[in-house]
Amino acid sequence: MTDMLTPVLSANWADDRPWKLTNYERLGGYQGLRKALTMEPDAIIGEVKDSGLRGRGGAGFPTGMKWSFVPQDNPNPKYLVVNADESEPGTCKDIPLMMANPHVLVEGVAISSFAIRSNFAFIYVRGEVLHVIRRLQQAVREAYSAGYLGKNILGTGYDLEVVVHAGAGAYICGEETALLDSLEGRRGQPRLRPPFPAVAGLYASPTVVNNVESIASVPGIIAKGASWFASMGTEKSKGHGIFSLSGHVANPGQFEAPMGITLRQLIELAGGMRDGHELKFFTPGGSSTQILTKDSLDMPLDFDSVAAAGSLLGTRALQIFDETTSVVRTTLRWVEFYKHESCGKCTPCREGNWWLVQMLRKFEAGQAQEGDIEKMLDVADNIGGRSFCALADGAVACVTSAVKEFRSEFEAGYHTPAWELFPYGKSALFGAKQAGGHA
Amino acid sequence: MSGHEFQSWFPDSGSVDMADQSSNIDEQTIAELRELAGRYPQARSALLPMLHLVQSVDGRVSPRGIEACADVLGITTAQVTGVATFYTMYKRRPAGRHHVGVCTTALCAVMGGDALIEHVSDKLGIAEGETTADGTFSLERIECNAACDFAPVMMVNWEFMDNMSPEKADQLLDDLAAGKPVSSTRGATLTSWKEAERVLAGFPDGRADEGPAAAGASLVGLNIARERGWAAPDSAPAPATQEEQK
Numbered sequence: 001m002t003d004m005l006t007p008v009l010s011a012n013w014a015d016d017r018p019w020k021l022t023n024y025e026r027l028g029g030y031q032g033l034r035k036a037l038t039m040e041p042d043a044i045i046g047e048v049k050d051s052g053l054r055g056r057g058g059a060g061f062p063t064g065m066k067w068s069f070v071p072q073d074n075p076n077p078k079y080l081v082v083n084a085d086e087s088e089p090g091t092c093k094d095i096p097l098m099m100a101n102p103h104v105l106v107e108g109v110a111i112s113s114f115a116i117r118s119n120f121a122f123i124y125v126r127g128e129v130l131h132v133i134r135r136l137q138q139a140v141r142e143a144y145s146a147g148y149l150g151k152n153i154l155g156t157g158y159d160l161e162v163v164v165h166a167g168a169g170a171y172i173c174g175e176e177t178a179l180l181d182s183l184e185g186r187r188g189q190p191r192l193r194p195p196f197p198a199v200a201g202l203y204a205s206p207t208v209v210n211n212v213e214s215i216a217s218v219p220g221i222i223a224k225g226a227s228w229f230a231s232m233g234t235e236k237s238k239g240h241g242i243f244s245l246s247g248h249v250a251n252p253g254q255f256e257a258p259m260g261i262t263l264r265q266l267i268e269l270a271g272g273m274r275d276g277h278e279l280k281f282f283t284p285g286g287s288s289t290q291i292l293t294k295d296s297l298d299m300p301l302d303f304d305s306v307a308a309a310g311s312l313l314g315t316r317a318l319q320i321f322d323e324t325t326s327v328v329r330t331t332l333r334w335v336e337f338y339k340h341e342s343c344g345k346c347t348p349c350r351e352g353n354w355w356l357v358q359m360l361r362k363f364e365a366g367q368a369q370e371g372d373i374e375k376m377l378d379v380a381d382n383i384g385g386r387s388f389c390a391l392a393d394g395a396v397a398c399v400t401s402a403v404k405e406f407r408s409e410f411e412a413g414y415h416t417p418a419w420e421l422f423p424y425g426k427s428a429l430f431g432a433k434q435a436g437g438h439a
Numbered sequence: 440m441s442g443h444e445f446q447s448w449f450p451d452s453g454s455v456d457m458a459d460q461s462s463n464i465d466e467q468t469i470a471e472l473r474e475l476a477g478r479y480p481q482a483r484s485a486l487l488p489m490l491h492l493v494q495s496v497d498g499r500v501s502p503r504g505i506e507a508c509a510d511v512l513g514i515t516t517a518q519v520t521g522v523a524t525f526y527t528m529y530k531r532r533p534a535g536r537h538h539v540g541v542c543t544t545a546l547c548a549v550m551g552g553d554a555l556i557e558h559v560s561d562k563l564g565i566a567e568g569e570t571t572a573d574g575t576f577s578l579e580r581i582e583c584n585a586a587c588d589f590a591p592v593m594m595v596n597w598e599f600m601d602n603m604s605p606e607k608a609d610q611l612l613d614d615l616a617a618g619k620p621v622s623s624t625r626g627a628t629l630t631s632w633k634e635a636e637r638v639l640a641g642f643p644d645g646r647a648d649e650g651p652a653a654a655g656a657s658l659v660g661l662n663i664a665r666e667r668g669w670a671a672p673d674s675a676p677a678p679a680t681q682e683e684q685k
Contacts (some may be wrong), residue, residue, distance in 0.1 A: 050550070
């Protein structure tokens with residue numbers, strides 16, 4: 001039985017300047033790379049497959065299997081692209097990871113690139129996190145100086161160039177094919193798949209796109225072995241993962257735990273709900289995952305259990321809302337996000353989210369009409385599954401699940417404003433007096 | 440529901456301000472744009488960083504900056520403009536010396552972000568998307584900035600200003616207006632938005648070692664694990680003490 005929390009990637013976050021190369025090396029840093037460079041690339045892929053690591057960026061696709069899809073007989077260069085465009089509402093794990101421990105990512109990039117036979121890797125990080133970008137730039141520079149990147153790495157003859165690339169503000173670039181278009185210097189709009197990036201990605205060449213936490217998990221897997229990693233977590237969701245609690249808990253924060261920890265355990269670790277309040281609803285993995293209620297407090301937070309409950313584990317971004325919160329208001333604000341972030345390529349998403357916002361504003365103002373719930377669900381049904389990428393599916397997930405769990409609150413939107421039913425000041429952290437127009 | 444009025448689905452869209460032809464781009468800037476283009480297997484990949492660099496020089500995406508990017512990359516100004524108008528970090532009017540963002544995506548909005556942006560807007564006397572007359576501040580309603588455990592969140596020059604409140608915002612804005620040094624809660628001493636843009640373009644400013652490794656919410660789980668002796672199986676060697684590290 002493993003401990004309730006298992007800090008691995010976060011273990012050094014409270015140390016003195018853990019972002020410095022020497023401090024990272026002192027804790028065994030870059031031993032995974034040294035070992036990897038003595039292995040056959042296919043053996044590294046095998047080890048990652050055996051570990052059971054599934055993508056930490058939301059979709060949960062087995063990382064080793066993704067790597068094995070790279071056609072090695074393709075004459076084009078191969079590329080590794082780290083998706084550090086962390087933007088899914090509620091998700092806030094990769095940013096602190098890269099801020100405090102950038103070298104574990106850089107080491108992971110080197111090992112993963114070697115495994116897929118790539119000589120050029122990119123870390124595509126969202127632009128709105130200046131200090132994280134500083135730390136990444138410095139870590140990459142330090143790694144070059146120490147011979148962990150660049151030409152003839154550690155004397156093995158292996159070459160790898162790494163570029164830290166800042167985005168410019170677009171949620172959609174967290175979608176892997178939009179990210180690739182953006183990295184080619186274009187508007188970030190998704191591509192139709194197939195072909196998948198593994199076959200035709202960056203510059204139409206074989207490309208692996210992986211989340212920060214996935215790549216950062218690789219050094220531990222190589223240094224300590226697949227079985228070490230697999231000794232944590234559940235049968236089908238192995239290893240450690242960072243769980244992010246935000247919202248109405250006493251102490252929001254990051255908790256690195258074996259996959260399968262429950263929300264009840266996490267809320268307890270977070271000091272419980274804020275004083276005198278109780279859980280109303282939460283997202284298990286960001287705003288693109290269906291909201292759940294206290295019925296799911298004891299559900300193991302692993303890929304399959306959350307899917308069985310009708311939602312998705314996503315990025316383990318647990319946004320917690322208490323009974324003061326209006327579901328209608330929250331849903332509106334999420335859909336406003338998707339409307340704003342829709343890239344405009346696919347009509348159902350571009351137009352549909354605009355209409356959902358108009359409808360939800362009426363629900364919020366208590367001015368919706370009988371039948372509007374059905375109309376809204378119909379609009380949602382014409383958005384989800386009808387666009388190139390998953391942004392559209394994520395947008396409607398919160399709408400459909402909110403209506404499913406809290407239909408009566410939407411019905412109240414036929415006559416009563418949400419801010420009367422749930423005075424907004426009560427949900428805010430500072431006094432009701434200051435909490436905005438609808439307090 | 441009223442009729443289908445014609446209005447932009449993307450209120451932030453619109454073109455680059457061609458009326459303002461001023462620019463500080465010189466030979467040095469062109470050389471740096473070329474340097475950025477040279478860092479990638481295919482030069483056009485450098486366009487986003489190049490536009491960040493243009494902003495660091497001109498305080499916005501200027502017509503001259505667009506021409507310069509197009510020249511360096513051998514693409515049309517229309518292609519560059521198409522990219523510049525897609526991403527929210529590219530400003531088509533001069534941003535302030537300090538660019539203030541208030542997160543009002545759902546969770547931050549609920550936790551107080553809605554009240555906060557109203558407060559900041561009143562205090563600065565500008566609406567979102569505007570810049571103060573003296574050029575000190577610009578204000579933006581931002582989407583989730585990946586700091587939800589520190590909600591409500593404000594950003595200044597893309598540095599974190601965590602756990603914000605109206606009182607803290609007042610202090611922060613007063614200090615910045617007075618030219619006093621202000622540090623990010625998880626970052627460096629604030630410089631300016633233009634200087635930040637230069638770092639984003641890929642020219643480091645030597646401030647990576649400023650600020651903490653992590654703070655507050657980021658450490659909640661780790662602190663509990665340390666108190667209770669919880670660790671991953673066969674965990675890495677115990678962290679060195681601060682004494683040993685010096």
